[in-house]
Amino acid sequence: MQRFPVSSFRFGCLGGLGASAVKFSSRYNKDVRPKIAIPEPAWEKPEYNARALPQYEEAVRAAGGEPVVVPLGAAPAEIAKIASQCAGVLLPGSSADVDPEKYGQRRDPKSAAADRQRDNVDELLIQDAYNLRKPLLGICYGMQILNVWRTGTLRQHLATPVNHEAGRAVLRAHNAVIPSDSVLGAIVAPAVLDMTGPSLGPGQETSEGHDAVEEPETLTIPVNSSHHQAADVVGDGLRAVATSPDDGVIEAVEGTQPEHFVLGVQWHPERTYKEEPASRALFAAVVAAAKHWKK
Structure with a gap:
């Protein structure tokens, strides 16, 4: 199995996927469109699925991938067959909450009901992704079930000054601060610097005689927000790589x-991939990783 060169995700490294994710995807998507497995977001909620699922599919296609929807009513053997045909996994959001029994807690009265069919599919896809080192992107609920599967825990209800439940109508609910030396930081850095301009180191010059660009320690991006739960204890083999600056809520995790x-x-990059370069870069990165993946 070929290993994905995540070490190439370096800030400012034009040869790595972090700085050229969108460019890389558009260069190769005419030749190879890796299949990305996406579970249906919710069990027996056709209206929710009809509204939410197309956004994930469109974002994956725009990044050069081919979405493959996994039905929540599928038998394990069918899920395994679908997974075997895919080079990556995208876990979408959901209207449910992860069953707190999975991480050793009693249910908070404000927690929504669990979706066991969705969890069954997610857990099989996560297991397959870890067994075969397939790239995996979790969004909102998808991030939460990933964290719990890796033995992490969740905050069952956020009571903070930040409106994390702003909803679909608010495209920029609050900021997320990301360390530049993370994989996530490398992915979004080009979009962030395009918006804000470079940070210049005093007294430093490039070979052309201009001030050199100094890597900032953190990057800040605006994000939308439609959740009332979040990662608490980060799971094994994961690390927190984005937080809300006003309340410290974990906004992203990545593998170590x-x-x-x-x-x-x-947050939900599928809602803003047309408008936000950072959102497009996330989908481009997972599709690019899937293009590198081989059994």
Whole structure:
């Protein structure tokens, strides 16, 4: 199995996927469209699925991938067959909450009901992704189930000054602060610097005689927000790589193994991929990782 060169996700490294994710995807998507497995967001909620699922599919296609929807009523053997045909996994949002029994807590009265069919599919796809080192992107609920599967815990209800339940109508609910030396930081850095301009180191000059660009320690991006839960204890083999600056809520996690692309974000980039370069970069990165993946 070929390992994905996550070490190439370096800030400012034009040869790595972090700085050229969108460019990389558009260059190769005419030749190879890797299949990305996406579970249906919710069990027996056709209206929710009809509204939410197309956004994930469109974002994956725009990044050069081919979405493959996994029905929540599928038998394990069918799920395994679908997974075997896919080179990556995208875990979408959901109207449910992860069953707190999975992480050893009693249910908070404000927690929504669990979706066991969705969890069954998610857990099989996560297991497959970890067994075969397939790239994995979790979004909102998808990040939460990933964290719990890795033995992490969740905050069952957020009571903070930040409106994390702003909803679909608010495209920029609050900011997320990301360390530049993270995989996530490398992915979004080009979009952030395009918006804000470079940071210049005093007294430093480039070979052309201009001030050199100094890597900032953190990057800040605006994010939307439609959740009332978040990661608390971060799971094994994951690390927190984005927080809300006003309340410290964890907004993203990523895998700690450099050969395996694993990323979870609490916001919904599928809602803003047409408008936000940072959102497009997330989908481009997972599709690019899937293009590198081989059994």
